[in-house]
Amino acid sequence: MKLKENFLWGGSIAAHQCEGAWNEDGKGIGIMDLVTKGSYETPRRIDKTFQQETTYPSHEAIDFYHKYKEDIVLFADMGFKALRISIDWSRIYPNGDDSEPNKLGILFYQELVDELIKYGIEPIVTLYHFEMPIHLVKKYGSWANRQTIDFYLTFCRTMFEALKGKVKYWVTFNEMNHIDPQTETSDIFTYIIAGLKFSELEDRRQTLATIGYNMTVASCKAVTLGHEIDSNNQVGCVFGIEPVYPVDCNPVNVMNAFKQMDRDFYQIDAMCNGKFPEYKVAEYKDQGIKIEIMPEDKGSFADGRLDFIGMNYYASSVAEYEGAEEGRSALFGGLQNPFLETSKWGWTIDPTGLRYLLNYTYRKYGLPIIITENGLGAVDEFSEDGKIHDDYRIDYLQKHIEQLKIAIEVDQVDCFGYLTWGPIDLVSATTGEMKKRYGFIYVDKQDDGTGTLERTPKDSYHWFKKVIQSNAEN
Numbered sequence: 001m002k003l004k005e006n007f008l009w010g011g012s013i014a015a016h017q018c019e020g021a022w023n024e025d026g027k028g029i030g031i032m033d034l035v036t037k038g039s040y041e042t043p044r045r046i047d048k049t050f051q052q053e054t055t056y057p058s059h060e061a062i063d064f065y066h067k068y069k070e071d072i073v074l075f076a077d078m079g080f081k082a083l084r085i086s087i088d089w090s091r092i093y094p095n096g097d098d099s100e101p102n103k104l105g106i107l108f109y110q111e112l113v114d115e116l117i118k119y120g121i122e123p124i125v126t127l128y129h130f131e132m133p134i135h136l137v138k139k140y141g142s143w144a145n146r147q148t149i150d151f152y153l154t155f156c157r158t159m160f161e162a163l164k165g166k167v168k169y170w171v172t173f174n175e176m177n178h179i180d181p182q183t184e185t186s187d188i189f190t191y192i193i194a195g196l197k198f199s200e201l202e203d204r205r206q207t208l209a210t211i212g213y214n215m216t217v218a219s220c221k222a223v224t225l226g227h228e229i230d231s232n233n234q235v236g237c238v239f240g241i242e243p244v245y246p247v248d249c250n251p252v253n254v255m256n257a258f259k260q261m262d263r264d265f266y267q268i269d270a271m272c273n274g275k276f277p278e279y280k281v282a283e284y285k286d287q288g289i290k291i292e293i294m295p296e297d298k299g300s301f302a303d304g305r306l307d308f309i310g311m312n313y314y315a316s317s318v319a320e321y322e323g324a325e326e327g328r329s330a331l332f333g334g335l336q337n338p339f340l341e342t343s344k345w346g347w348t349i350d351p352t353g354l355r356y357l358l359n360y361t362y363r364k365y366g367l368p369i370i371i372t373e374n375g376l377g378a379v380d381e382f383s384e385d386g387k388i389h390d391d392y393r394i395d396y397l398q399k400h401i402e403q404l405k406i407a408i409e410v411d412q413v414d415c416f417g418y419l420t421w422g423p424i425d426l427v428s429a430t431t432g433e434m435k436k437r438y439g440f441i442y443v444d445k446q447d448d449g450t451g452t453l454e455r456t457p458k459d460s461y462h463w464f465k466k467v468i469q470s471n472a473e474n
């Protein structure tokens, strides 16, 4: 298999990390509007009362809300075939439970999508990328409450209808798999996905399992809804997966690594196999966790199967020794892999892991896959010649694209696109920094809030343009 002629080269962004305009045109307060800037050393703080004098990165971000037209000109110049955007739920339903949507919010996304289409860029639309109205958390308890599924579906319906005939590729959720009852996690991780602080959850494992289940049901129902509204819709879901390697060849540890991979795949199993996996139900039962599977859910799983799988890939991890108290992820301080280097933020650099993940996933489900995020977070500095020579980023991406090509051309994986994360610099989700940059385009926005917001192409911009032009032949 060769790379398809119409292979979707491009990038992925998320509303709360780039738009800014946090309280304009009727937008409500979303969960990420309450999160302060942090750093690698200092976690972001969740400040539900806005009491502190501090920086809230989502409030201005890179002002994509007002500058998207000029940014799309640059994406088009690079030859982008696709751009993955997200719809900020709190722009459409400011409180989440409003009886009418906010027309100005809908208009913004209609115009944004029109602009992409004008340049021949395929819009790929994520319906939930950490942008829940805070009201749904405060009043209903977020995804721990099944009512949230209905509010989410109302929002999905509004957007499926508003963008009907213009958007073909939809993503129901970004990275719901990071809600994981088995792993001790940081507050920021449960917060960005569900607006809840891990440390404040009363019955942690039970609540996280319920959230994970309810989100899975919501995704399946959204898939069915998307198909009902337009049979041309291709509806997928995006997962952020780290392949988990065994710590050694002791079969007990190999089995342990296998089980840790399951944590990230049980929701995909549910969404592809037409039922919630029995091994997960048994595992929960064993741990005293109860999942309320409603009679109607069976139909939801059976009908709402995914059309494609989106994979966010950054790094691989190493499983803890069997018997270690809690599983930990490499991204957040787990065991180091002695064979791999890491980024400045401690994420392993593992291009072969991308080939492994593509093969693993394709052989399990046989569904088309798109790489929806991949990239290197790095500190970029201007050289004396006034340019940013980000050869480290080119090196990272080139090696991953090589492995992607092997997966497609040698291993016969059906992968129809490759989107880099943050093709333009934007706010980091986990740290809230601007210093952690992924873009081909530099944005003059600094962590102390200063900067002109001017956009400047880096060396990687010109390199990626050639990759697209040649369909990665050179």
Ligand code: BGP
Binding pocket: 014, 017, 174, 175, 240, 312, 373, 377, 421, 427, 428, 429, 430, 431, 436
């Ligand atoms: C993914 C998220 C993105 C993005 C990326 C990089 O998990 O889907 O929103 O932010 O990670 O992470 P960070 O910004 O923390 O470097």
